Amino acid sequence: MRGKTVIFSIVMLVLGFLISFSYQYTKQHQADVIRTEQWKKEYSLKSQLTTQEKANQKLEKELYSLQSKVQATESNLKNEKEQYFNVLEDVEKYRMFTGEIGAKGKGVKVSLEDASYIPSGQNVNNYIVHESHIFHVINELFISGASAVSINGQRITHQSYIHCNGPVVTVDGVQHPAPFVISAIGDPAVLIPALNIAGGVVDQLTSDHISMTIEKTDIRMNPLLRNKD
Structure with missing residues (x-):
């Protein structure tokens, strides 16, 4: 067990x-x-x-x-x-x-007038505004940067035709009497000194007995008028 x-x-x-x-x-x-x-x-x-x-x-x-x-x-x-x-x-x-479109902006107005006094015996043509004076002003404005220029409200271009005929100036076939107001859109701080530079436009036109005033102002221009067929 x-x-x-x-x-x-x-x-x-x-x-x-x-x-x-x-x-x-x-x-x-x-x-x-x-x-x-x-x-x-x-x-x-x-x-x-x-x-x-x-x-x-x-x-x-x-x-x-x-x-x-x-x-x-x-x-x-x-x-x-x-x-x-x-x-x-x-x-x-x-x-x-x-001149295809209107333009506006700050700029200058240059007014050209015939001499207010013509000495006796002097040639009248030596005391009136000619196309050469207008061309001189316009060229200086374009050279100085003007983007648009007009004469008595008529837009002009680099190819505009300007001709003097006695007391009137013909611009692209349109006659304008004196005074001739040349308006230019651009910087007045550049345009005015360019016109007044010594021996420049103002001095030359003054020596030619042309009365010239320059004004800074706002300008508005219409498009260039073109002849339609």
């Missing part, structure tokens, strides 16, 4: 050991499985993160490339816009020079 008890005790001890070992093994195995799964999950996440970072870097390069193209396009458009407005500005200036 006692032998059976000892054997039973040994069997129970061995069984307990096996159960304990199996439990510990199972627990350790499950822990290893969990760690393996966690490692696999972490590795997968790290791989996905690395892949995403590479994709982000590629997208950043593409974005930078597109931004560079956009900036280049904007710069080109800006240059084209500036060139376009420069062309428009040049066209407007040309149309103003040719």
Whole structure:
């Protein structure tokens, strides 16, 4: 009986050991499985993160490339816009020079009159305004930057024909009596000194006995009148 008890005790001890070992093994195995799964999950996440970072870097390069193209396009458009407005500005200036459009702005008025006194026995032609005097004033105004010029309200251009016929002056076929008022749109601070420069227009016309006055004023001009067929 006692032998059976000892054997039973040994069997129970061995069984307990096996159960304990199996439990510990199972627990350790499950822990290893969990760690393996966690490692696999972490590795997968790290791989996905690395892949995403590479994709982000590629997208950043593409974005930078597109931004560079956009900036280049904007710069080109800006240059084209500036060139376009420069062309428009040049066209407007040309149309103003040719008298095709009306004009207004600050400028000067230069009035030319025949001499108020003619000494006895002197040639009258030496004391009246001639086309050369008018040309002299107009040329100086254009050279000094005038954008538009008129005589007695009639617009003129660089190609206008001016002819003196006694007391009247004919401008492109239209006769004008004295006084001759030459209006010019431009910077008065430039035009007036240019006319008054020593040995310039004022001095030369004064020596020719021509009465000349210069006035700074706002000016408005109509378009050049053209003959219609």
